[in-house]
Amino acid sequence: MKTIYTDALxxxxxxxxxxxxxxxxxxxxxxxxxxxxxxxxxxxAAAQGGMQASLGNSVKxxxxxxxxxxxxxxxxxxxxxxxKVARMFSHVAPKAVRQAAAWGVPWSRVQKGDRKAIVxxxxxxxxxxxxxxxxxxxxxxxxxxxxxxxxTADGTGHSMLxxxxxxxxxxxxxxxxxxxxxxxxxxxxxxxxxxxxxLITGELVAYLARTxxxxxxxxxxxxxxxxxxxxxxxxxxxxxxxTGKVALGNPEAIQFHPTAIVPVGILTTEGCRxxxxxxxxxxxxxxxxxxxxxxxELASRDVVSRRMTEHMRKGKGVDSPYGPHLWLDITLLxxxxxxxxxxxxxxxxxxxxxxxxxxxxxxxxxxxxxxxGGIRTDEQGEAPNLKGLFxxxxxxxxxMHGFNxxxxxxxxxxxxxxxxxxxxxxxxxxxxxxxxQALAQQCLNREQADLDRLLAREEGENxxxxxxxxxxxxxxxxxxxxxxxxxxxxxxxxxxxxxxxxNLVVNNKKRHANPELVAAIRLRKMIKVAxxxxxxxxxxxxxxxxxxxxxxxxxxxxxxxxRTLAFWRDHGIDLEYEExxxxxxELPPGYRGYGEDNAIAHPDTDRRLQEVEAIAKEFSDxxxxxxxxxxxxxxxxxxxxxxxxxxxx
Amino acid sequence: xxxxxxxxxxxxxxxxxxDKPMMQEYQLQEAPGMTVFIALNLLREQQDxxxxxxxxxxxxxxxxxAMVINGLPTLAxxxxxxxxxxxxxxxxxxxxxxxIGDLSVNTGKFMRALSERLQAWxxxxxxxxxxxxxxxxxxxxxxxxxxxxxxxxxxxxxxSACATAQMRETFxxxxxxxxxxxxxxxxxxxxxxxxxxxxxxxxxGVFGCMTLLGCQDTCPxxxxxxxxxxxxxxxxxSPERII
Numbered sequence: 040m041k042t043i044y045t046d047a048l049x050x051x052x053x054x055x056x057x058x059x060x061x062x063x064x065x066x067x068x069x070x071x072x073x074x075x076x077x078x079x080x081x082x083x084a085a086a087q088g089g090m091q092a093s094l095g096n097s098v099k100x101x102x103x104x105x106x107x108x109x110x111x112x113x114x115x116x117x118x119x120x121x122x123k124v125a126r127m128f129s130h131v132a133p134k135a136v137r138q139a140a141a142w143g144v145p146w147s148r149v150q151k152g153d154r155k156a157i158v159x160x161x162x163x164x165x166x167x168x169x170x171x172x173x174x175x176x177x178x179x180x181x182x183x184x185x186x187x188x189x190x191t192a193d194g195t196g197h198s199m200l201x202x203x204x205x206x207x208x209x210x211x212x213x214x215x216x217x218x219x220x221x222x223x224x225x226x227x228x229x230x231x232x233x234x235x236x237x238l239i240t241g242e243l244v245a246y247l248a249r250t251x252x253x254x255x256x257x258x259x260x261x262x263x264x265x266x267x268x269x270x271x272x273x274x275x276x277x278x279x280x281x282t283g284k285v286a287l288g289n290p291e292a293i294q295f296h297p298t299a300i301v302p303v304g305i306l307t308t309e310g311c312r313x314x315x316x317x318x319x320x321x322x323x324x325x326x327x328x329x330x331x332x333x334x335x336e337l338a339s340r341d342v343v344s345r346r347m348t349e350h351m352r353k354g355k356g357v358d359s360p361y362g363p364h365l366w367l368d369i370t371l372l373x374x375x376x377x378x379x380x381x382x383x384x385x386x387x388x389x390x391x392x393x394x395x396x397x398x399x400x401x402x403x404x405x406x407x408x409x410x411x412g413g414i415r416t417d418e419q420g421e422a423p424n425l426k427g428l429f430x431x432x433x434x435x436x437x438x439m440h441g442f443n444x445x446x447x448x449x450x451x452x453x454x455x456x457x458x459x460x461x462x463x464x465x466x467x468x469x470x471x472x473x474x475x476q477a478l479a480q481q482c483l484n485r486e487q488a489d490l491d492r493l494l495a496r497e498e499g500e501n502x503x504x505x506x507x508x509x510x511x512x513x514x515x516x517x518x519x520x521x522x523x524x525x526x527x528x529x530x531x532x533x534x535x536x537x538x539x540x541x542n543l544v545v546n547n548k549k550r551h552a553n554p555e556l557v558a559a560i561r562l563r564k565m566i567k568v569a570x571x572x573x574x575x576x577x578x579x580x581x582x583x584x585x586x587x588x589x590x591x592x593x594x595x596x597x598x599x600x601x602r603t604l605a606f607w608r609d610h611g612i613d614l615e616y617e618e619x620x621x622x623x624x625e626l627p628p629g630y631r632g633y634g635e636d637n638a639i640a641h642p643d644t645d646r647r648l649q650e651v652e653a654i655a656k657e658f659s660d661x662x663x664x665x666x667x668x669x670x671x672x673x674x675x676x677x678x679x680x681x682x683x684x685x686x687x688x
Numbered sequence: 689x690x691x692x693x694x695x696x697x698x699x700x701x702x703x704x705x706x707d708k709p710m711m712q713e714y715q716l717q718e719a720p721g722m723t724v725f726i727a728l729n730l731l732r733e734q735q736d737x738x739x740x741x742x743x744x745x746x747x748x749x750x751x752x753x754a755m756v757i758n759g760l761p762t763l764a765x766x767x768x769x770x771x772x773x774x775x776x777x778x779x780x781x782x783x784x785x786x787x788i789g790d791l792s793v794n795t796g797k798f799m800r801a802l803s804e805r806l807q808a809w810x811x812x813x814x815x816x817x818x819x820x821x822x823x824x825x826x827x828x829x830x831x832x833x834x835x836x837x838x839x840x841x842x843x844x845x846x847x848s849a850c851a852t853a854q855m856r857e858t859f860x861x862x863x864x865x866x867x868x869x870x871x872x873x874x875x876x877x878x879x880x881x882x883x884x885x886x887x888x889x890x891x892x893g894v895f896g897c898m899t900l901l902g903c904q905d906t907c908p909x910x911x912x913x914x915x916x917x918x919x920x921x922x923x924x925x926s927p928e929r930i931i
Contacts, residue, residue, distance in 0.1 A: 076742075077796030079842055080750040134819040141817040143810035143874070145835045148828040173825025191835050197749065198838055205809035208800065216796045217788075239788055240703070268745045302721065305747040360720065379832070383749065390748060390766035391721075503733040547738045551703050552789045555737035679820040688821065 040480050041244045045071040046468045048232055048248035050220045050275060052078030054196070054450070055432025056254030057203045057212075058457025059464055064210045066465040072214045073235060073246070075270050078204045082256050082268040083453060086196025087308035087383050089178060089188035090454070091447035092132035095683045096174040097149055098167050099186035105129045105681065106661055107184050110626060112448060115182045115339055116441025117584035117594060118628040119292070119411075119602075119619075123671045124418055124439045126625070128448075128455050130673065133681040135454045136175060136189050143202040147190050147380075149176040157315025157372055159335065160325070171684060179313040180446040182339040188447035193308050193383045196450055203454070218244075221560055223251065223278050223428065224474060224482045230428035231474030233278070234486045236560070241551035243490075245483050247474030250427050250467045252420075252460075253279060257410035257433040261569045262517075263510035265407040266299050266306040275434045277564025279414045280571065284424045286604035286615070288415030288436030290568065291575035294444055294585045295519045297343040299406035302361035303391055306408070307384045307401060309446040312336040314380065316369035318347065319400060320355040323366075331633060341443040341585040342633045344405035348519055351404070359402065366400035373397070405519055409433065409449060411440040411585065412575075415604055418672070420460030427471050431460045438602065442584025462674035490550075493559060499544035502559040509536055509562075509569055517573050522589050526577035533570045534611070540566050567612075571605035574612045579603065581639075596621075596628045596641035621647050625669035690718045693769055695731065696778040697739070701789045711778075724757065724764035724777070728791075740790035748908065751841030754848070755791050756780040761845040763908045782848040795844045799863070806860070806887055808867040813878045830875065837870035837916065839909045846913065849902030858892045862903030862913040865894060869916040872923065885924050894920045 047063035049056045052074030063070040072078065095103040108129035113122055140146055151172035156165050158179075167176075180188040191198040207214065220233040224245065232247040255275025259267030279285040297318075298307045312318075317325050318336055330346040331338040338346070347365055350356070356363025369377060369384070374397040377385055381396070388396045414422060414430035416437050422428040431437065432453045437460070439452060516529035543559045550556075581595035582588050601616040621627055621643040628644055630636040651668055658664035662680070682688045693716050700709040714731050725746045732739045741764075744752040748766040755764050758778050769777065785793035802808070817824070846862035847853045853861045868888055871877045888894050894917055903913040 076744055076752060077799065077842070079799070080744045080752045080796075082745065082750075084841075085745050085747065085749050137817070137821075137823045138819045140823050141812060141814075141819070141876075143876070145826070145831040145838065145874075147835075148826055148831045150828045173827055175823055191838075192832075194835065194839060197841070198835060201838060202810070205803065208803050209807070209809040214800070217794075239794075268747075268750065270744055303723075303746075386748060390768075391723075393768075503737075545737070549701075549704075549738070552701070552740055552792075553738070554732060554740060682821045684822065 040483055041242065042476060042479065043071070043244060043246050044473060045069045045246065046249045047252065047464055048246050048250070049073065049252045049254060050233060051254035051256065051434065052214050053081035053083040053254060053256055053432065054200055054203055054453035055457045056252065057207050058454050059252050059254060059431055059461040060212050061207055061210060062458060062461025063465045063468065064212050068465060068468050070212050071246070072207070072212060073218045073220055074214055074216050075219055075238070077216050078207070078214050079200060081200060082271055083200045084197045085268060085306070086450040087193040087306070088180065088310040088313065089190030089195045089447050090136065090199070090450040091180065091183065091187045091445065092136040092189055092451060093129065093185070093187055094133050094136060094175055094177065094189065095185070096171050097176045097186055098165060098171070099179065100177050103185035103187055104683070106665065108132065108187060111183045112439060112445060113626045114631050115443055115445040117443055117631055118596070118600070119289070119441025119583050121418065121438040122624050122626060122669060124437055126669065126671045127418065127459055127673055128439045128452065131455045131458060131677050132451050134677060135451065135458060139199055139202060139454065140175065142206050144198050145191055146175040147192060149174050160315070160317055160371065174684065178310060179337065180309055181312065181334070181337045181343065182445045188313065190310065192379065193310055193381050199450065199454065219557070220278055222482060222486050223282055224479050225282050225284065225425055226475070226478055227284060229426040229471070231478055234483050238557065239552055241553065243483055243487055245479035247476060247479055249471045249473055250429060250464050252429040252431060252464055253414055253434050254431045255434045257413070258568050259407050259410065261509065261513045261565055261572065262407040263514045264304040266296055266304055272561055272565055273568040274561050274564045276414055276568050279422070279428070279430070280567050280607040281564065282425060283606065283608050285422045285428065286415040286606050287412055287568065287571045288438060289412035289442070289575065289603050290571040290605050291579055291586055291603060292411035292442045292584065293407060293572065294340055294409035294411060295344040295405040296340060296408035297347055297405050298367050298403040300387065300392060301359060301364040301402040301404050304406045305387055305391060307367060307387065307403065308381070311367060311369050311381060311384060314376065315372055316367055317371070319366040319368050320350060321357040322355070326350050326355065333632070338633055339443055340446060341587070344519055345587060347405055357402065364402045364404040367403045368400045369396050370398060370400070409444055411442060411444055412436045419463040420456065421463065421467065427467065429460060429464050431456045442586055459674060459677065462676070493543060493545065494548055494550070494556070496542070496544045499542040500539045502543050502545065502555065502562050505536060505540055505543070506558065506562050509533065509566055513569055513572070517576055520587050520589050521576055523577060523580070526573055529573040530570070530577055533566060533573055537566045537570060567607055571612050574614060575603045575605055578614055592637065594638040596644065597639045600628065600641050623669060625651065625665070627651065691775050692716070693718050693727065694776045695727065696776065697790065698780045699790055700787065702787055703789070718769055718775070722769045724767045724769065724779070725753065727769055728764070740788065740792045742792050749841065751843030754782055754843040754845050756782060756848065761848040761906045763843060782844050784847045784853055785844060795842065798844070799842045802860070802864050806864050806868055808871065810871065810874065810876060811878045812876055824876070826875070834870060834874055837866055837873065837911065840866050840911055841909060843908060845906040845908060846903035849906040851900050851902065852896055852898050856892070856896070859896055860888055860893050862917070864888070865917050865920055866911055866913060869920055872920065881923050881926065881928070884920070888920065889924050894924065
């Protein structure tokens with residue numbers, strides 16, 4: 040058995056994984072990153088719009104701070120998030136932006152003086168102060184009180200990923216490319232590493248480690264139309280689920296992005312609307328102000344996506360061979376702005392639609408976009424039931440997004456969580472022994488036998504066909520609006536697919552570089568994750584954030600202020616729940632600011648509100664008040680306060 | 689009425705003893721809006737599960753799917769089949785990179801080695817910047833100019849379209865020059881012209897470029913390779929540097 044030893048094994052070479060690896064390497068640990076592809080091709084590169092951090096440099100960000108960012112994030116989550124994590128996150132986000140600048144991200148900067156901008160479809164003049172000149176600027180995004188989204192034109196993810204990977208290369212961190220982790224090595228208590236298949240040679244190799252971190256991104260490719268890269272297949276969640284010890288937290292919390300182009304589902308950034316773009320229906324009418332008079336196109340993503348779908352259901356969509364769509368109009372921003380700040384959008388329109396968005400409207404509709412759920416971890420990023428296993432970024436349910444993530448908070452989460460969890464991973468590397476080789480051999484033998492069986496089978500199910508069936512079930516029945524009836528059908532059909540997937544056949548019998556074999560290995564894991572999503576959604580009889588049940592339209596804090604935990608046990612999904620404690624919340628559940636306030640209150644809410652108000656009266660300093668209301672922990676190096684323009688530390 | 693497309697695809701498995709490179713033909717019904725990405729996936733799922741090729745973002749952002757399409761290196765994901773009036777599409781792997789199989793090449797290995805060789809990362813002037821305090825300001829125009837070069841997606845088209853790179857493996861090529869230019873421009877980087885001269889000041893570097901500009905012609909991001917090479921040549925041959 041070929042065995043590779045490292046202190047910190049990181050599965051996934053996107054922003055989150057690389058940042059964890061850098062944290063460990065900087066602490067003097069041996070660190071190794073596994074990636075399906077070259078790290079710079081990771082889906083992090085696709086994040087266009089930006090990353091939220093309360094720097095408050097630009098005039099539209101004045102007055103912003105961690106408190107405002109925290110409140111926006113919790114409201115955005117529809118009170119489904121872990122508030123301590125949201126606090127840890129909002130505190131470290133400004134540090135992450137500034138560190139990224141020191142590592143090479145150019146960031147778009149504040150230009151002093153007057154400039155024209157489009158706000159609410161009107162041209163306004165924004166005057167930036169002299170003293171902010173050259174500092175990192177920010178744009179407006181949905182669901183935020185301040186302009187907080189820091190960006191590099193519309194290639195923010197790209198510029199951050201390149202800076203991060205360059206940093207990793209400069210530190211000599213090896214990235215083992217074209218390798219796929221197909222199973223975790225574990226003894227029921229602790230994770231010892233992973234069994235890894237080389238996608239070129241087909242060889243199985245044991246990677247043994249003190250800690251293993253899964254940073255493999257989301258599972259958007261369970262749906263037939265998704266904005267996600269085609270590698271976002273949920274297999275990281277799949278290998279964690281297959282241990283039987285690790286839960287997927289809130290797998291049903293799936294975000295649909297309002298503006299993916301039709302039909303291919305490629306994203307146009309929220310920056311389009313943040314910078315002033317508007318939505319129009321088949322009559323050219325701007326409909327969002329009718330539904331959301333206050334925030335209009337810049338309501339939270341789940342809200343805009345649902346309003347668009349409602350409007351199309353009223354027959355106001357534009358007919359196309361691919362079903363109805365709406366229009367995104369950014370022509371009012373002007374060619375100069377588009378060519379500078381929304382160039383990726385322009386290229387996408389040009390190449391995939393043959394249109395010029397400075398002249399033409401863009402056909403869009405809501406499309407699967409983000410997995411708020413994932414591998415359930417504690418606040419330090421570790422899986423509660425499997426020591427030594429960590430997860431970070433979109434792969435994880437660290438749970439700062441709850442049931443709806445704000446635009447600009449995912450890119451921020453990748454690096455911020457990478458920084459915080461990275462320190463805890465490094466701590467754990469000093470605590471845990473090296474992975475056990477005998478255990479690895481056992482695990483490798485099991486996986487080898489499984490592969491041999493798969494390759495030996497001469498008759499059975501076609502992995503590509505089964506995959507299409509799974510994608511169609513998720514698209515049709517586990518979508519933007521959900522009902523118990525449809526979800527029950529989805530669960531039954533997915534269970535049948537899970538059974539059929541035990542009988543896959545591959546026609547190409549090569550052991551090396553074999554795309555059909557890769558598809559077959561992945562599919563069995565994907566169906567398990569899909570089942571967790573559908574069962575979680577069927578069980579959750581309320582509407583919260585992006586989880587919208589037409590048969591249960593109310594947010595029900597009384598019965599559902601809890602996190603879903605989905606386990607794979609005895610060839611099926613078991614659901615358990617973990618309560619969110621209102622008595623520990625800094626921001627008790629309230630009205631989110633959209634539509635009718637129809638939430639069913641939690642019995643503890645009023646009492647907690649009074650407590651929080653009493654603390655607020657007692658402490659005038661916002662930092663003290665915060666600590667008294669809901670203390671949270673951070674690695675020491677991230678504890679200092681954040682300086683802002685015109686403030687001393 | 690949709691037409692039938694003919695795909696002529698390079699096939700070779702270097703790991704299979706005795707396998708010989710060949711071209712194989714496939715037919716496929718064209719659909720509206722079909723890209724080479726969609727077509728290749730249909731071919732693999734419906735006709736030939738052994739076909740090897742790479743896609744990641746399928747949106748022109750990640751650079752993984754560069755291949756030679758009817759003679760030109762470009763991104764397959766955003767190439768519409770309707771661009772080809774004759775309906776015959778010939779697909780070859782990018783030359784200049786290790787072949788994994790069929791249309792799949794190992795650009796990652798190449799780019800990592802190049803990055804290590806050129807030290808293509810920020811060498812900061814101030815080592816211990818305080819992330820808790822206000823960041824160092826930068827002129828907005830400079831930030832924009834840096835991003836302009838940083839838009840490179842390491843797809844490898846420029847290397848495949850470069851005659852010098854095809855003749856000499858050690859030639860840095862446009863992707864490398866672009867990286868060096870990006871850091872030379874960055875006022876946060878500590879390196880001066882002298883240091884860059886040692887990296888790219890010879891025939892493997894900017895003075896080996898024949899200025900045929902295949903890089904500029906094929907770059908899917910329309911980067912100004914010509915301008916960058918000229919900038920580096922000027923910078924490295926300036927009187928201040930040559931003492």
